[in-house]
Amino acid sequence: MSEFLTWLFATLFVLVVIAWYLTYTAARLDRLHVRLSGTLAALDARLVRRAEAALELANSGLLDGATALILAGAASESLESPAEHGEARETAETELSEALELALTEPVVTHVRDSGPLGQEQLAKLASACTRVQLARRFHNDAVTDVRRVRRKWTIRVFRLAGHTPMPHTIEFDDQMPATLGV
Template sequence: MTELFTWIFAALFVLVIIAWYLSYTAARLDRLHVRLGGTLAALDARLVRRAEAAVELANSGLLDGATALLLATAAGESLESPSEHGEAREQAESDLTEALELALTPAVVEALRETPHGQDLVDKVGSACTRVQLARRFHNDAVTDVRRVRHKWTIRAFHLAGHTPLPSTVEFDDEMPSPLAT
């Protein structure tokens, strides 16, 4: 009889350990998904700030008309793009990056830095571009972490991710205009 109780106790102990491990793994995955949501929200906020800084620069009167129009159009498309990340949003952000690169040539940046207001605008755009790069990298790192954990056999076998779609990285050109990088 004691041998039977020993086997039952051992089986219950193993089941408790397995349940604890699955619970721990599910909680870890949940924390990673929460982190992923936070990084995506931070990226969205940084993209909006970059577009607003570009609009402010375009409306400052310190750029020539064609450059200001190009920059304002690209920034407006960025602000009006869908809030969920996809091809349309990524293309709008890449277009804004390209417009900033075209607008902020070394000569233009040098001329802007000669005025206090221009210096503030250049600093604001440069800071916004740097923050976009960082936010995108943090988000993509979070996506990589979630994907790595979700590929484990225990996550797949016990359906610990539920019906949550597998996240994807956000890919667009976020290179800072070269005159601002110095």
Template sequence: MSEVLSWVFAVLFVLVVAAWYLSYTAARLDRLHVRLSGTLAALDARLVRRAEAAVELANSGLLDGATSLILANAAAGSLEAPADHGEERELAENDLTEALDLALTPDVVAELRSTPLGQDVLARVGSACTRVQLARRFHNDAVTDVRRVRRKWAIRLFHLAGHTPMPHTVEFNDEAPEHLTPV
């Protein structure tokens, strides 16, 4: 009888440990998904701010008409792109990065730095570009963490992720124009 009781306690102990492990793992995965949602929201906010800074630069009257138009169109494309971070959004962000590169040549940046309004607008654009780079990197790090945890056997076997789609990294050119760095 004591041997049966020992086996029952051993099985119960194993079940309690397994339940605790699964509960802990599910909670950890949930926290990672919440973090992922936060980083995606932060990235969206930073992308909007970069597009707004580009619109501000385009409407400042400090650039020539054609450059202003190109920059404004690229910024509008970024603001109107779907928020799902699919291929269309990434192309719009690439276009805005290229438009900023085109607009902010060394000569233009030097000319803008010679006026207080130009310095202010450049500072906003530079800050927005830097924040986009950081937000995208934080988001991609969070995606990597979620994907690493979701590859574990317990999560796959017990479907702890539910029907949540596997996240993917956001890939686009987010480099600030090289001449935009502070003097």
């Protein structure tokens, strides 16, 4: 009888340890998904701020008409792009980065800086917004990598601890700040 109880307690102990491990792993995965949602929301906010800063500069009267039109068009397209991240959103953000690079040449940036405090403020806002987009995208992609690494574990797959949550993907677009803004 004592041998039976020993086996029973040993089996119960193993089951409790397995249950604890699965609960801990599920909670960790949930925390990673919450972090992922937070980084995505932060990235969305930074993208909107960058587009708004570009639109403010385009509408400030500090740029020539053609440059302002290019910049305003790309910024408006970015603001009007679908809220969910996908190919359309990434294309709009890449086009805004390209428009910034095209519009903000060295002579244009020098002219805007020399125009006074308003120009300097507009360029500083835009530079800050571009830097924050780069950081937010990097943080989001790091969070995606962490979630994907954890979800590849066999215990997550076998016990379906991720439920029906789709596998996250990194967000890829050109987020380079024009070199002239750093000057």
